[in-house]
Amino acid sequence: MTRTDKDHINKRTENRHLLRRMKTGLTAVKDTPYKGLLLGAYLTGAVLVWLFRGHLFSLDNYGMFSPVLEAVINLLLPLYSVGGLLALLVLLGTPWGGREAREGLQRVGLTNHAGEAPVLLSKYADGDNPRLTVWEFDPCGIPLKEWEDKRARVETALDSIIAKMEWGEGRKIIRVYAVPAASDLPALLPWKDKYLSPDNFVLVLGESLLGPVTVNLAHIPHVLLGGSTGSGKSVLLKLLLMQALRKGAEVYIADFKGGVDFPKAWHGKCHMVFREDDLLYVLGQLTAVLEYRKGRLAETGCPNIDAYNEATGDGLPRLVFACDEVAELLDRTGMDKEQKERASQIESKLALIARQGRAFGIHLILATQRPDATIIPGQIRNNLDFRVCGRADSVLSQIILDSTAAADQIPKDARGRFLLHDGTVFQGYWFDGDGI
Ligand SMILES: Nc1ncnc2c1ncn2[C@@H]1O[C@H](COP(=O)(O)OP(=O)(O)OP(=O)(O)O)[C@@H](O)[C@H]1O
Ligand SMILES: [Mg+2]
Structure with a gap:
């Protein structure tokens, strides 16, 4: 040109x-x-x-x-x-700061082939969340993907932290939801019981700039949680399990770290599994329950456990199986023949629950810190749809989120700070793990 x-x-x-x-x-x-x-x-x-x-x-x-x-x-x-x-x-009709924004974007290289930076059309406080400012841009032909890729640069140009970016007015404009750079998420958000969601079966994880971050296990049944050591996985895992317990679920925890992560209070309320032989037995029970429930739902013509409970008044509880370091169960390195056989049985049972658990109210919450793609097989990983990653290197981030975003966006010293598969950054609630 x-x-x-x-x-x-x-x-x-x-x-x-x-x-x-x-x-x-x-x-x-x-x-x-x-x-x-x-x-x-x-x-x-x-x-x-x-x-x-x-x-x-x-x-x-x-x-x-x-x-x-x-x-x-x-x-x-x-x-x-x-x-x-x-x-x-x-x-x-000219928004305040329009010229600064445009020049800023130009400087950081968000321009089209004609050298034009996006034009700020308007800027206003978000109606739903007044902490957020909405910047509306004419993207001048720059696709949303490029904005996402240059997210950090856009943040510098606008001197803000971006909560989300999306198309608006049928792809005519791009809306950037952001807060001023100085107002980052707090480093500590203590859990309060009033945060517990009243909805079935919604668990609360923490807060993003857009508000509370939740997962509804009735819709997205399984969770994969990653992060390097000290990133806050165990705290988040306990936060989720505590809520599941309060909502009447039965919780199974595989803990091979000698019980350090789950103090005594948990042992009375959950099914704790400390040995790999027991684990196979427990997973066997869970898959048997799955088959049983499959039969019951088929007989009654109910599509899922909630419909079944409503129709029959049976009150079947949801079952949640959690493991703090799933790679340890599945990594075959250094195992003898018998141990390998056991690991593959564990794997196939986890895979069955991952594939079929949703309708029957059987859920997996699996955590890992190991950046090793081959350890969690595709059969399991592909069915764990709710992905959360804390501070991590790019390999672990890639395994959990299919992108290096966690390595790029979570500061090295952050604890309890996570990135969701959809790009949402949030601070997990701090829960000490005793008050269950
Ligand atoms: N949500 C949070 N808010 C603030 N600080 C947190 C939060 N979660 C964890 N931390 C801090 O980080 C420390 C490590 O957390 P945690 O034990 O959950 O990490 P981890 O990822 O399980 O580590 P490891 O892989 O070594 O088990 C905690 O002792 C706490 O001080
Ligand atoms: Mg831990």
């Missing part, structure tokens, strides 16, 4: 936006009282100038030239007034 082509495109974009700003200004005058007043003051001024033009311009003092001067003023005054009106509308 030649320099002249680029200049033509830039000119046309500017003209288009001038018109758009005028239109926005007109709506703003109707919607915003002080802008309406400003326009009213301008129009009153213009009418007064018109009415008193004779005095203002002292037309009588110019003798024979007076009629000529009057004609000129009669012609020019309306032209100036209309010009002024249009300029005022453009001004009222």
Whole structure:
């Protein structure tokens, strides 16, 4: 593209936006009282100038030239007034900080092939969450994917932390939801019982800039939780299991770390599994329950456990199986033949629950810190749809989220800070694990 082509495109974009700003200004005058007043003051001024033009311009003092001067003023005054009106509308339709935003984006390289950066169309506080500012941009042909890829740069340009970006007005504009850079998520959010969701079967994880982050196991049945050591996996896992217990689920926990993570209070309320032989037995029981429930649902023609419970009044509980380091169950390195056989049985039972558990109310919450893609087989991994990753290196992030985003976005010293598969960053609630 030649320099002249680029200049033509830039000119046309500017003209288009001038018109758009005028239109926005007109709506703003109707919607915003002080802008309406400003326009009213301008129009009153213009009418007064018109009415008193004779005095203002002292037309009588110019003798024979007076009629000529009057004609000129009669012609020019309306032209100036209309010009002024249009300029005022453009001004009222121009968002604060529009030029800074555009220059900032240009500097960080979010530009199209004609060298244009996106144009800020408007900027306002979000109606649902007043902490958030919504920036509406004409993307000037830059696709949302590129914005996502350059997220960190866009944040620098806007001096904000982005909560989400999405298309608006049928892909005509891009909306960026953000908070000022200084107002990051808090480092500690203590859990309070009032956060417990009343909805079946919704578990709360923490808070993002957009509000609470939840998972509904009735819709997304299984959770895969990753993060390097000390990232906050065990705290989050306990937070989820505590809520599952309170909602009446039966919880099974495989804990081969010698019980350090789950203090005594848990042992009375959950089925604890400390040995691998017991684990196979427990998973065998869970898959047997799955088969049993399959039969019951088929007999009664119910599509899922909630419908079944409602139809029969049986009150079958949801069952949650959790493991804090799933890689340890499945990694065959250094195992003898018998142990390998056991590991593959464990794997096939987990895979069955992962594939079929949803309708029958049997759930997996599996955590790992091991950046080893081969350890969690696709059969299991592909069915764990709710993916959460804490601080991690790019390999672990890739395994959990299918992208390196957690390595890029979670600070190295962050604890309890997680990234969701959909790009949401959140601070997990801090739960000490005793009060269950
Ligand atoms: N939600 C949170 N908010 C604030 N701090 C947290 C949070 N979660 C964890 N932490 C801090 O991080 C520490 C490590 O947390 P946790 O034991 O859950 O990590 P982990 O990922 O399970 O580590 P490991 O892989 O070594 O078991 C905790 O002792 C706590 O100090
Ligand atoms: Mg842990």
